[in-house]
Amino acid sequence: MPDSDGVLTTMSGTTDCPPGRFFILRHGETVFNLTHRLQSNTIHTPLTRLGCEQALQMGAALKQGLGLAPKVTLHVSDTGRALQTLALICEELGLDWFAARRTMDLKEIDMGSWCLRSYADVEAEFGPIRLPDHLLRPAPDGENYVTIAARLRRWLRFVGNEGGDHIVVMHGISSRVLRGIMAGYPVHPEFGAPVAPSLVQGSIALVADGAEQVFHGSTQGTEHA
Secondary structure (H helix, E strand, C coil): CCCCCCEECCCCCCCCCCCCEEEEEECCCEHHHHCCECCCCCCCCCECHHHHHHHHHHHHHHHHHHCCCCCEEEEEECCHHHHHHHHHHHHHHCCCHHHCEEEHHHCCCCCHHHCCCEHHHHHHHHCCCECCCCCECCCCCCCCHHHHHHHHHHHHHHHCCCCCEEEEEECHHHHHHHHHHHHCCCECCCCCCECCCCCCCCCEEEEECCEEEEEECCCCCCCCC
């Protein structure tokens, strides 16, 4: 059942949402999150104990809502932290982890040469990169939000009109852009792509028919990536 947060408001009215229900998950906390470092999409950043617990809780919430061994299509960012999160969720749901569709289209924002550095070190050199609404200022040699939206729209075209239920395990910022596209949130005035509200790690947003609600977790995001 959805949490008491209820339906998140959409404003633009323009959506790109395939048929079906999409349970969009943020991976659990990682050792990089814990130590306030910018993660990379190319090395494995393992989950902390809390991150593992968050993954198991998401699996339990999905099992309560969908039942054991539900008929779903699994999609996952081809990054270590997302794959590890999905493994724990699959254990809870009785699903085959190997059946998941792995893709880098669902990866997190690429922060270029800032990856693997601490937020404090980067900000001491370049100024603030963590914005009040839990977004990140793109790195000069990294990926921008328009590029993120383009690869996520490519992924949506790949999904096509399959319908049914989909479980999507990905990241903080990239999931906000995906939810923004699918649920019709307005284009961010600075970054040029639709961006949904932040959710805490270990949260699940349910998007269907161009609208979304919080299925598990809350709208008080704290960490990036």
